[in-house]
Amino acid sequence: MNFSQAFKMAMKSISSSKLRTFLTMLGIIIGVCAVIVLVSVVQGSTGQITESIESLGANAISVNLTGRNSSKKITYDKMDDLIEEYPDLIKYVVPNMTSSNAMVKRDNENITTSVTGTNSDYMNVNDREIMVGRFINSLDTENRRKNAVVGTYIVNELFGGRNPVGENIKINNEIFKVVGVLEAVSDGEEGSNDDVVIVPYTAGRTLFKTDVIRSYSVWATTSETVDSATDAIKAFLYRHFRDEDEYIVISIASMMDAISEITDMMAILTAGIAGISLVVGGIGIMNIMLVSVTERTREIGIRKAIGARRASIMTQFLIESIVVSSMGGIIGILLGTAGSVILGNVMGINAFPKFYVMLIAFMFSAAIGIFFGWAPANKASKLNPIDALHAD
Amino acid sequence: MSEKLISGAEYMIDIRNIKKIYKMGENEVRALDGIDLKIKPNEFVAIIGPSGSGKSTLMNMIGCLDTPTEGDFYIDGNMASKLKDDEQAFIRNKKVGFIFQQYNLLSKLTVEENVELPLIYAGVPQSKRKEMVKTALERVEMYDRRHHKPSELSGGQQQRTSIARALAARPPIILADEPTGALDSKTGAEVLKMLKELHSEGKTVVLITHDNKIAHEADRIVRIMDGKIVFDSAVDGDKSEVNV
Ligand SMILES: Nc1ncnc2c1ncn2[C@@H]1O[C@H](COP(=O)(O)OP(=O)(O)O)[C@@H](O)[C@H]1O
Ligand SMILES: [Mg+2]
Numbered sequence: 094m095n096f097s098q099a100f101k102m103a104m105k106s107i108s109s110s111k112l113r114t115f116l117t118m119l120g121i122i123i124g125v126c127a128v129i130v131l132v133s134v135v136q137g138s139t140g141q142i143t144e145s146i147e148s149l150g151a152n153a154i155s156v157n158l159t160g161r162n163s164s165k166k167i168t169y170d171k172m173d174d175l176i177e178e179y180p181d182l183i184k185y186v187v188p189n190m191t192s193s194n195a196m197v198k199r200d201n202e203n204i205t206t207s208v209t210g211t212n213s214d215y216m217n218v219n220d221r222e223i224m225v226g227r228f229i230n231s232l233d234t235e236n237r238r239k240n241a242v243v244g245t246y247i248v249n250e251l252f253g254g255r256n257p258v259g260e261n262i263k264i265n266n267e268i269f270k271v272v273g274v275l276e277a278v279s280d281g282e283e284g285s286n287d288d289v290v291i292v293p294y295t296a297g298r299t300l301f302k303t304d305v306i307r308s309y310s311v312w313a314t315t316s317e318t319v320d321s322a323t324d325a326i327k328a329f330l331y332r333h334f335r336d337e338d339e340y341i342v343i344s345i346a347s348m349m350d351a352i353s354e355i356t357d358m359m360a361i362l363t364a365g366i367a368g369i370s371l372v373v374g375g376i377g378i379m380n381i382m383l384v385s386v387t388e389r390t391r392e393i394g395i396r397k398a399i400g401a402r403r404a405s406i407m408t409q410f411l412i413e414s415i416v417v418s419s420m421g422g423i424i425g426i427l428l429g430t431a432g433s434v435i436l437g438n439v440m441g442i443n444a445f446p447k448f449y450v451m452l453i454a455f456m457f458s459a460a461i462g463i464f465f466g467w468a469p470a471n472k473a474s475k476l477n478p479i480d481a482l483h484a485d
Numbered sequence: 486m487s488e489k490l491i492s493g494a495e496y497m498i499d500i501r502n503i504k505k506i507y508k509m510g511e512n513e514v515r516a517l518d519g520i521d522l523k524i525k526p527n528e529f530v531a532i533i534g535p536s537g538s539g540k541s542t543l544m545n546m547i548g549c550l551d552t553p554t555e556g557d558f559y560i561d562g563n564m565a566s567k568l569k570d571d572e573q574a575f576i577r578n579k580k581v582g583f584i585f586q587q588y589n590l591l592s593k594l595t596v597e598e599n600v601e602l603p604l605i606y607a608g609v610p611q612s613k614r615k616e617m618v619k620t621a622l623e624r625v626e627m628y629d630r631r632h633h634k635p636s637e638l639s640g641g642q643q644q645r646t647s648i649a650r651a652l653a654a655r656p657p658i659i660l661a662d663e664p665t666g667a668l669d670s671k672t673g674a675e676v677l678k679m680l681k682e683l684h685s686e687g688k689t690v691v692l693i694t695h696d697n698k699i700a701h702e703a704d705r706i707v708r709i710m711d712g713k714i715v716f717d718s719a720v721d722g723d724k725s726e727v728n729v
Contacts, residue, residue, distance in 0.1 A: 095608070098605050105593065106592070106593065109593045112616040150701075188515070235697055239565070249490070260707075303593075323632070371527055392591060394589075395589045395590075395591055396602070396606075397550075397577070398577060398583055398589065399577065399578065399583070399603040399606065399650065400577045400578020400579070400603050400606040400607060400654070401574065401578075401600055401606045402570075402571050402574040402575075402606070403570055403571065403574070404571075405606055477550075477551075478549075479545050479550040479551040482550065482589065
């Protein structure tokens with residue numbers, strides 16, 4: 094008896110008892126569905142985190158000055174020496190001063206927004222464009238000019254969408270002149286990267302209530318030199334502070350490494366959960382296949398009486414369990430995909446299952462059919478024909 | 486493996502002192518207690534005897550459905566009692582066609598599919614199978630019912646289907662264990678007529694019955710009692726001499 098015959102026989106017996114087939118599949122369907130949803134949501138959300146970190150740039154190094162020892166400080170001019178000292182490694186040194194809820198006013202309109210104090214290189218490390226006017230330039234920073242660049246949300250809220258360049262706004266009651274508008278990156282939504290005001294770091298002393306800059310974005314010359322640049326910055330800061338606790342220097346690349354470690358852990362975790370739920374589904378299959386062997390003992394006896402070999406019976410039962418479990422797998426994949434998409438929409442992430450995840454889930458469910466179908470198939474094939482015939 | 490099996494032996498069935506003993510705790514049931522029986526090709530043998538005397542046990546042994554506790558037997562020259570599992574399957578498939586009292590058709594398959602099954606297990610290609618199934622079903626006048634399920638058929642029709650299944654792979658031996666037992670006398674007579682036809686075509690037929698009249702249709706009658714052969718004789722032309 095060849096394979097296609099065994100397959101036809103198995104299909105016949107599957108389709109002649111649909112309820113039993115469905116119940117057998119149920120464990121696999123639920124298991125695969127849960128696994129697909131779990132993996133896709135985890136992958137979708139880590140994908141989003143990774144993306145937003147990656148958008149910070151592969152060349153970026155974040156420098157934070159902790160200020161533990163308040164007697165020692167480092168000025169922007171001193172920090173800027175990094176570029177002269179390591180011209181092969183470091184391209185930009187960009188200060189970041191932030192006041193996250195500054196009051197911005199124009200006439201009677203006023204809103205609370207986040208104000209950033211920085212220099213002209215901000216544009217180079219933040220992948221943004223100017224829509225109207227210009228960005229802050231070095232003259233602004235040198236001369237402490239109270240000029241400001243605003244995002245489109247501010248333009249819409251305070252200027253009703255009109256061109257604001259040349260007009261004045263008040264930031265915490267200090268007058269600033271708008272010199273430019275940033276191209277929208279988040280559809281001008283509130284709280285997004287379009288809900289910002291950028292001023293020269295030198296002009297914001299009262300605004301930021303300090304002239305100590307605690308945070309810098311340093312830009313390495315290339316993504317290959319990021320690690321050496323990180324070391325150079327650490328050495329530079331150590332020479333200044335003589336205390337490693339005074340600063341935290343970390344490249345975006347190494348943050349990515351840390352995140353991918355977490356992602357890997359989550360992958361192992363989900364794989365574990367996946368394994369457990371599929372094994373439970375598999376035990377269900379085995380159970381029902383064993384019951385089915387008992388129920389069908391007479392059928393097996395008849396088949397043997399007319400010349401079925403052990404291998405023929407074995408193949409038929411094994412194919413039955415593989416077909417049932419892979420069909421369960423396919424249904425589980427379809428339901429899981431639907432579930433992931435729905436959940437992804439609710440969570441605002443792209444959680445459409447990756448193809449390889451579906452493929453692995455499918456192969457796993459087929460493998461479960463083989464693994465858990467083996468014992469019942471073997472039992473069926475070894476039945477003594479006369480005992481099987483006399484079973485009721 | 487099955488290629489090693491021979492055919493063309495002097496005896497189609499050759500049973501040498503076989504015993505089948507069931508141990509039930511303290512007691513033992515000697516279902517077969519030293520049976521010697523030789524059946525030549527194209528003999529028509531009726532086995533008779535009271536209920537529980539071991540007729541079915543003997544028949545199941547010949548059909549390789551069961552194995553003896555002691556002794557050996559040969560099917561067409563092959564020592565069936567010592568064959569491997571797959572070789573026994575080959576004997577059940579190619580050498581023997583079994584007809585049961587309870588028909589033993591697969592209820593989920595149609596008449597046609599039931600008859601096709603031994604051919605599938607024999608590895609006959611599909612095109613040839615169709616033809617062989619048709620021939621077998623036409624023999625028993627069941628071809629027009631080929632798409633029916635067994636549950637849609639009368640007892641006689643089911644038994645005819647099971648005869649077609651026994652013939653399909655064209656085995657030299659037909660074993661029938663009380664094939665008319667569940668049928669009324671008219672349909673029983675039809676079944677018997679078919680067995681006689683098979684015999685006249687050259688098949689070796691072994692028939693179990695408890696009906697003396699039916700037994701007298703055979704060439705030879707073997708009577709079993711308590712697992713032993715107590716009578717074994719050819720049936721004479723006018724059949725009056727045999728008094729069993
Ligand atoms: N599986 C079994 N276990 C125990 N005893 C059995 C078994 N099969 C048959 N027997 C016994 O063997 C004897 C012969 O049975 P059987 O061959 O079916 O008789 P017959 O067909 O002549 O009526 C009976 O006593 C029966 O009870
Ligand atoms: Mg009997």
